[in-house]
Amino acid sequence: MDEKLLKKSDISKLFNEVKDEYNFYAPKKVRGNISFELISDAKEIELDYLNSKVPPKDVLFPQKETIFEYHYEGKDVIIDERKDLEDKLLIFGVRPCDAYSFKLLEDFFAFGEFQDDVFLKKRENATIIGIGCNEPRQSCFCTSVGGHPYQKESTDVFLSDLGDYYLVETITEKGKDLVKKLSWLTDAKKGDVEKSKALAKQAEESFTTKFNFDLVTKVLDENFENPVWEEIAESCIGCSSCTFLCPTCTCFDVIDENDEYNHRGRRIRIWDTCQSCLYTLETSGHNPRPEKIQRCRNRIMHKFSYYPSNYDRLGCVGCGRCIVACPVNNELRLIIDKILEIEQKEEGEKANA
Amino acid sequence: MVMIVGLEEENKEIESNMRELARGLLKEKKVDVIIGYKKGTLPMMSQPIIIDKEEDVDKLLWNNTCYVNLAKYLVPRVAKFVDPEKGNLKVGVVAKGCVGRALIHLASENRINLDEITIIGIPCNGVINRQRIEMEIGEKEILEVTASGNNIVVKGKNFEKEFPFDEYMNELCKQCKIRSPPLVSKFPDLHVGACEEYASIVDEFDDIAEFEAKSPEEKWAYIQDALSVCTRCYACREACPMCYCNLCFVDQNKPIWFGKTTDMPDIIVYHLIRAMHMAGRCVACGACSLVCPMGIDLNFINRKLEKIVKQRFDFTSGLDPDTLPPMTDFKMEDAEEFMLEED
């Protein structure tokens, strides 16, 4: 049988076996928040978690990332390319929604004439160990965006939490290579596979948040100018918690960091957000999106209207982070409801007429 | 004297009083719109709401989750507070102590006109420190939060936990001496509901004494640790009623003053300069900490600011719209013990 079993107590064994070959990232508790961090000791790995606060996207697309470094030799500039892009990465314990976000990011960065080499190389060298969700949260809605709490897309190895041990499924060649190295894994029994399937079904049924996003996209496409946006933007305070914690947000800013004393520097990119007024401010002083309403609209439109029209899929993985993070509770579910109300109103008017 | 009753009863009473006041104000056309809180979609959450009809009054909510400082929506005025024809509307603000203080302080900075505002005063008994409870519950989903006596009861799947409210209050609320909006006698039309006159505030600032006693190295280590998770989302800035600059210093790019990265020095500089700008202006609402998605507690910095301003300039922000804020004012005899002098 292909499926294996991994005891939870054997995680440290797994870690010790692969740590030399891979940079091992796993959920870790940092000041009360779970985040994906480079692990140096197996004890740091947190196994019991709902989902990380900051999405694992920041392993492959960190908040601050060097694009290239440079140094001066007299008047000449020498550009030094990054060499660490070839390092092998292993990301342990990625939830299916976040794993799916890697697929989205990969497609986005590879889209079009120009490929984002910095991200894609790292993605290529990353092995992802996904883990199924047994208990989706109230704010989760991955099933509405084409996901599933046990979706295996873009994971290499997939784990199902069966209590004291994990069921290990290999999905890709990369995953096979990894599992091959762990020769001590025991074979799974048929019952374990059944159990995993039952858990998947149970998880799927427990979702409370469901949307019809086909309809949302349709309504959004037709309602760029609608008074409802004013209502949606009303209580927004323009902080960027939603975009900074979003696993699919990719916008960034490019900055040069100089170390003049040592005649060197680096060009870096850092996360940027469409919620900031500076984001679109031009040097001339003109700003195409000067108000909160345009910025709020841009975020929603980007995920649910522009993304489908450009890449033929939603720009959302349903992790629900923006729902939990919004400090004024102006959350996605309410926004979607308001958008769908437009449609209902229109239909009501049609019926009346 | 307030009778000692359970949290829930107390909140319910405040809530029904608030609704009556709001209804009356709208009915008599004393205000055009009211900004308050409504029930949130998540436990321990409330959402700001703007109402202009009498029948919506029952949507207004008051409990210990109403932490957003509503003064934020007045500077700049949100679209709903301005009528295209009539101009600025008269706004009723559901105000706990710190919201009232924010409004009065903003008036002292000439940001708002108090004539256009009615303060619906509420004697606040503190807001829950949401992040602290979430962190203590850990990796379990909180489904329901209620109050029982003076305890906060947190329920989820397979667990139930009680937290004493006095302990799990926002840190600033624990030290709060101004629970109801301060009375401004010059504006008799300003207040409805519970507003109080405050003479000089007495505050010993015991809570930060321990931190202050640390050595520079210990302090630096603590600050580094506390801010290490900061993602520079600027939620603290955006939620702060006093942060209304058109262009914040971190956003200035001609020249670029400070780095925008999440490297440690850059984060600290951001918080340091922001604190600098808050001196004599912070109204101790704690919104900056409560909105932080990473749960960073910035309150101890705000307390320090309050202490400096109180001890140096004997100033408490948001009590009187006619007193100049200390940082725009000066006195010949200000203390200058920190100046370098010849031996």
Place this chain on the structure above:
Amino acid sequence: MPNPYIPILTKVKSIISENKVNDIKTIELQFQKEDDYKSFDYIPGQFAEISIIGKGECPIGIASSPTEEGSIKFTIKKMGTVTSMFHRSDIGDTIGVRGPLGNGWPIEELKGKNIVVIGGGFAFSTLRSLILYILDEKHRKDYGNVTVIYGNRDSGEVLYRDVLEEWEKRDDIDVVLTIDREEEGWTRKVGFVAAIVKEVAPSPDNAVAIICGPPIMIRTAVDELVKIGWKDEQILNSLEMRMKCGIGKCGRCNIGSKYVCIDGPVFSLAELKKMPNEY
């Protein structure tokens, strides 16, 4: 696939101050390797991200034409941090270039058509590129009549005086220069661009109008064109937006689902009308 964020290094070959106020300069860049120049295969209307390493990067339209071989030119107005640094640069300084980026003017579709070029102020740079391209011996026969209407605030602001004078002498191109107010010694037209468009009244038959300039000029000039029978599809615009990466990744230059950096910067008026008004 090389890292698309890494610029090609060039050296400043010459610097020309273009106007009296001295806030617009044309910088000529020389590639250091022959291969670099060959790989920089551009058409008029495209832009490039040029950078002073250590100071930052900004998108600038290419002012030279591919027919001017050997080097590339950028006309830069002193505006922000990076452009100010360009103004301080010297001959021999290292400057990074990433490009060519954007779609450029549709030179293939323009073939066989009469072309009306309307420009204002220092937005003339990519128009210069286009006109030089068309006037080149190899390409001139592919295109119909060329009319150029170029307006400026005053005579001191007129860019590219040398080529303009050359064009005025030629008989296969009509050049109409205008300034906003009368000035001593100015013998050409006086008046806003829109008024001159009205006066010249270019015929819309088998023609394309190419407009680049300040927003108010674009709006008024387009109004005049529409009045004399031009269709939205015949009017081409080049847009500006805040950009960082120039390759459709950093996100900020979107108008609706289109990115100015990869789907633009050239859009026809008909396309623009379909997009949300966020530019």
Place this chain on the structure above:
Amino acid sequence: MTEQAIEKQTESEKWEPKIIAFLCNWCSYAGADLAGVSRIQYPPNIRIVRVPCSGRINAYFIIKSLTDGWDGVVVSGCHPGDCHYISGNLVARRRFAILKELLEFFGIEPGRVNFMWASAAEGERFAVLIRKATEIVKKLGPNKKFEKKW
């Protein structure tokens, strides 16, 4: 000093701090000038930035100096009451007081940033205070707290 004595100096003794000094145009800059023309010796560690008034000095200037790697900052203006702009230094004094306390609260050694008054006639005083500030900063050692990782 003999060569041996120089060798005996430890690294930290050899190290000289770099200090940036913001001096107001009307008093302190003239004071520094006076110290110069009167041939009063003061440490060569300071680099002077002339500003119109101590009220011009923003907290950004001081923090940016620290983040840019200066080991210490000296700010000097006219004595209270002597300001060329009547009250610039008085407004600045409040700002400095807050900054000084905040820096200390954040765990940055308070001695890194020094404020002083020196009039145009006080060349001697200027030299003495600069000497004192240099000693304070020297004792603190290099400013490493704002150094970025490379």
